[in-house]
Amino acid sequence: MTGTVTHHRPWPRRMVDMAGWERAAERLAAGQGTLLALWGEPDCVHMAILDEGASASPGIEVLSLACPDGRFPSVGRVHAAAIRLERTMCDLFGLDPVGLPDTRPWLDHGRWGVAAPLSAVPRPGQEESSAYPFLPVEGEDLHEVPVGPVHAGIIEPGHFRFTCDGETVVRLEERLGYVHKGTESLMRGADLDRAARLAARTSGDSTVAYGIAFARAVEAALGLEPPPRAVWLRALMAELERLANHLGDFGAICNDASFVLMLAHCAMLRERVLRTAMACFGHRLMMDRVVPGGVACDLDAQGVAALRALLAEIGKRFPPLVNLYDNTASLLDRTVTTGIVKPELARRFGAGGHVGRAPRRAFDSRRALGGYPPYDSLRFEVPVLEEGDVNARVWIRIREIEQSLALVAQILDTLPDGPVRVPLSPATGETREGMALAEAFRGDVFVWLRLDAEGRIARCHLRDPSWFQWPLLEAAIEDNIIADFPLCNKSFNCSYSGHDL
Amino acid sequence: MPMRKTFLEGLLRRPATERPPPLDDPELAELGRKLDAAARQRLGRSLAIREVDAGSCNGCELEIHALNNAFHDLERFGVHFVASPRHADVLFVTGPVTKNMREALERTWRATPDPKWVVAVGDCAIDGGLFAGSYACVGGVSAVVPVDLHIRGCPPTPTQLIKGLLTLLQAP
Numbered sequence: 015m016t017g018t019v020t021h022h023r024p025w026p027r028r029m030v031d032m033a034g035w036e037r038a039a040e041r042l043a044a045g046q047g048t049l050l051a052l053w054g055e056p057d058c059v060h061m062a063i064l065d066e067g068a069s070a071s072p073g074i075e076v077l078s079l080a081c082p083d084g085r086f087p088s089v090g091r092v093h094a095a096a097i098r099l100e101r102t103m104c105d106l107f108g109l110d111p112v113g114l115p116d117t118r119p120w121l122d123h124g125r126w127g128v129a130a131p132l133s134a135v136p137r138p139g140q141e142e143s144s145a146y147p148f149l150p151v152e153g154e155d156l157h158e159v160p161v162g163p164v165h166a167g168i169i170e171p172g173h174f175r176f177t178c179d180g181e182t183v184v185r186l187e188e189r190l191g192y193v194h195k196g197t198e199s200l201m202r203g204a205d206l207d208r209a210a211r212l213a214a215r216t217s218g219d220s221t222v223a224y225g226i227a228f229a230r231a232v233e234a235a236l237g238l239e240p241p242p243r244a245v246w247l248r249a250l251m252a253e254l255e256r257l258a259n260h261l262g263d264f265g266a267i268c269n270d271a272s273f274v275l276m277l278a279h280c281a282m283l284r285e286r287v288l289r290t291a292m293a294c295f296g297h298r299l300m301m302d303r304v305v306p307g308g309v310a311c312d313l314d315a316q317g318v319a320a321l322r323a324l325l326a327e328i329g330k331r332f333p334p335l336v337n338l339y340d341n342t343a344s345l346l347d348r349t350v351t352t353g354i355v356k357p358e359l360a361r362r363f364g365a366g367g368h369v370g371r372a373p374r375r376a377f378d379s380r381r382a383l384g385g386y387p388p389y390d391s392l393r394f395e396v397p398v399l400e401e402g403d404v405n406a407r408v409w410i411r412i413r414e415i416e417q418s419l420a421l422v423a424q425i426l427d428t429l430p431d432g433p434v435r436v437p438l439s440p441a442t443g444e445t446r447e448g449m450a451l452a453e454a455f456r457g458d459v460f461v462w463l464r465l466d467a468e469g470r471i472a473r474c475h476l477r478d479p480s481w482f483q484w485p486l487l488e489a490a491i492e493d494n495i496i497a498d499f500p501l502c503n504k505s506f507n508c509s510y511s512g513h514d515l
Numbered sequence: 516m517p518m519r520k521t522f523l524e525g526l527l528r529r530p531a532t533e534r535p536p537p538l539d540d541p542e543l544a545e546l547g548r549k550l551d552a553a554a555r556q557r558l559g560r561s562l563a564i565r566e567v568d569a570g571s572c573n574g575c576e577l578e579i580h581a582l583n584n585a586f587h588d589l590e591r592f593g594v595h596f597v598a599s600p601r602h603a604d605v606l607f608v609t610g611p612v613t614k615n616m617r618e619a620l621e622r623t624w625r626a627t628p629d630p631k632w633v634v635a636v637g638d639c640a641i642d643g644g645l646f647a648g649s650y651a652c653v654g655g656v657s658a659v660v661p662v663d664l665h666i667r668g669c670p671p672t673p674t675q676l677i678k679g680l681l682t683l684l685q686a687p
Contacts, residue, residue: 164619168579170571171619195613199649215645217573218574262577281581301574511571
């Protein structure tokens with residue numbers, strides 16, 4: 015069974031046979047194309063492949079392989095970026111990626127009381143979890159440092175197993191899944207209103223980006239265009255979200271190098287962004303403001319004035335902080351050459367955001383493949399650097415803050431009038447599929463969904479940019495001292511919740 | 516040089532810290548009255564908080580972080596966040612309590628010396644919120660450890676959080 019699937023928008027989805035699936039995996043392994051997403055269903059697996067060289071559509075293709083017996087050729091066997099995704103497909107759907115080099119469970123810690131919860135016939139799970147077998151490390155004078163899941167700061171839970179030779183980290187192994195909430199199972203059968211709220215809580219710091227990706231996927235499936243003003247307001251909120259997160263991160267990274275002053279100043283700027291968001295849109299993080307069909311709020315003249323005041327404030331306060339960063343030798347001593355990600359690794363894993371751009375990977379879904387509105391009619395640059403160290407990730411954020419400030423100004427100048435929401439009629443009487451990318455502050459969020467005839471969610475997959483960044487953190491910390499781990503980790507700032515789902 | 520200028524500005528500008536919010540929430544006041552007065556007396560006006568994310572989307576963490584910025588400056592109330600449960604009087608627990616975090620939460624609670632309070636922060640922490648009914652969630656902090664105070668919101672704003680904390684400290 016091969017051929018293009020109808021009602022899949024905006025990019026094509028094609029059924030392939032076993033050989034076609036394996037060929038696609040080989041192409042990924044050879045560096046032809048980037049794995050955008052890999053996800054399962056009880057009797058089918060899908061992968062989305064991005065052709066970064068493509069200037070026009072399609073640029074992205076979804077390949078699907080029917081696997082009625084649950085077995086499919088592992089992509090992770092030849093392409094490492096797929097390994098954790100396939101371990102997850104095994105945990106959630108009971109699928110069997112044949113040849114997968116690492117068959118340990120990933121999100122399933124043996125505590126759900128059920129195994130393969132999203133498969134056609136979930137099995138009863140084991141009652142007591144067995145110990146997780148970390149990769150063995152052998153060598154003289156090595157010692158292990160276990161960290162987490164409860165960390166020392168106000169951050170999300172995850173476990174890090176360091177193996178050190180003195181101060182130097184020889185291996186970091188991550189163990190995630192602690193905040194797995196079963197979001198994709200709750201999605202099944204949800205109406206669009208509830209599903210949008212779930213999507214908006216995949217990763218709270220990227221709630222606007224998830225809102226946009228989810229709404230765009232629904233709109234693609236239904237063949238619906240949101241009103242122009244809504245599209246521009248979405249971008250406005252997305253850039254405010256980017257500003258707030260990058261400002262917070264800039265301060266927090268410096269704080270992890272014991273430069274507390276920067277955190278104090280950046281936290282105030284971040285707070286100003288959130289307060290302006292509250293004044294304009296009624297929620298500090300702008301949660302649930304982006305909905306399928308448009309946005310749930312409008313911007314009045316007072317809001318515009320508040321945003322312009324915010325731009326002026328940050329425009330005045332931010333450059334001296336950048337200057338301070340650039341002229342503080344003791345701080346640069348910590349960030350320069352620390353935690354290097356090599357360009358080849360970023361490319362191979364398709365790492366987005368600052369993690370990818372710091373070592374030369376320029377992909378930005380606002381711009382790539384023609385971009386999505388309104389970014390196709392906005393002027394902005396995607397900063398890219400070479401070094402891939404903590405310092406480069408700081409500078410990518412600095413440049414992106416500058417770009418976002420300019421984008422907010424442009425949006426305010428050209429914001430079209432009109433309605434902000436169109437009513438939806440999701441019950442089309444047939445199955446529809448849609449997918450979308452949206453650029454969160456940490457990289458591209460991918461959403462794929464299938465609506466049933468009544469307009470409810472039959473399946474929704476949400477892929478956080480962190481999936482392709484967490485593995486690189488393990489590589490980045492190698493040969494660094496363990497004391498620099500917080501610094502490296504913060505400079506990545508991967509999402510635990512977005513990854514664990 | 517930039518450092519000196521920044522410090523100088525700090526001397527000349529007024530502090531950013533704002534007045535505390537009024538404690539006008541009857542629901543919170545009622546909860547505060549129920550708290551053990553003896554325990555409060557023993558702790559005085561100083562509270563050490565250990566934050567535990569038990570499955571939140573990280574939205575609550577962002578707002579808890581905001582308590583430490585100069586506008587809110589939580590430490591002026593004698594309240595501060597600590598790195599270990601062994602140093603804590605209060606556990607701030609967020610999220611619907613995922614089954615994968617249940618044991619870590621229980622162990623953190625056991626590691627916290629008595630007297631201790633547990634504050635369930637955010638709608639998820641109250642009853643699982645949007646994630647209630649999932650195979651992966653216990654659904655609410657009180658299903659795992661005893662809860663003394665709930666602070667609602669998705670996520671609660673820093674003002675709501677401060678109100679809740681001041682209730683712990685100041686209720687009669």
